[in-house]
Amino acid sequence: xxxxxxxxxxxxxxxxxxxxxxxxxxSVLYKxxxxxxxxxxxxxxxxxxxVKDCIQDTFVKICSSSRLSPIAYVRSYLLTALxxxxxxRLSGSRLVDDLDEHFFELYIDDSGLEELFRDDDESLxxxxxxxxxxxxxxxxxxxx
Numbered sequence: 001x002x003x004x005x006x007x008x009x010x011x012x013x014x015x016x017x018x019x020x021x022x023x024x025x026x027s028v029l030y031k032x033x034x035x036x037x038x039x040x041x042x043x044x045x046x047x048x049x050x051v052k053d054c055i056q057d058t059f060v061k062i063c064s065s066s067r068l069s070p071i072a073y074v075r076s077y078l079l080t081a082l083x084x085x086x087x088x089r090l091s092g093s094r095l096v097d098d099l100d101e102h103f104f105e106l107y108i109d110d111s112g113l114e115e116l117f118r119d120d121d122e123s124l125x126x127x128x129x130x131x132x133x134x135x136x137x138x139x140x141x142x143x144x
Contacts, residue, residue, distance in 0.1 A: 007032075011074035019068060030059055033075060037082050044086045054085045061085070 006014065006028040017025035034055070041051035058081045062068065071077050 012070070012072055015074045016070055019070065023063075026059070026063070029074060029078070033078050036075070037078060040079055041082055041086055044083065045090065050089075051086070054082060054089060057089075058082050058085045 006017075006025060009017075009025075009028075011029060011032075014025040014029050018029070037055050037058075038048070038051060041054055042048065045051055045054075058078070062081065
């Protein structure tokens with residue numbers, strides 16, 4: 001198969017090819033998602049070299065794992081795997097307690113909303129409803 005044929009394939013197809021031993025398919029997935037993984041990782045840790053190392057570690061783990069199975073959402077899998085790698089490495093160095101608890105919290109108090117929507121009661125009401133709805137989401141829903 002030529003490389004251009006790989007680049008037109010869906011992620012799940014590339015993943016299935018990788019599971020059958022095709023390392024070129026994994027290489028294409030790596031290249032397609034690298035920038036996304038960098039940006040995602042930088043939200044957890046601002047040190048780009050650390051994030052790059054974590055991406056490499058994630059793909060090394062994927063390559064060496066014997067428990068992989070077909071998946072429909074490869075992008076989500078890679079993001080979760082990278083988050084876990086970053087979390088493991090950071091918790092090992094005791095830099096953070098728990099990424100999920102600290103990263104995806106949104107704090108907006110009523111006075112800030114009132115100041116922002118001083119002349120627009122409807123927008124203020126909608127903003128309050130939005131903040132309330134956000135507060136009712138579970139952690140993984142907030143992250144999504």
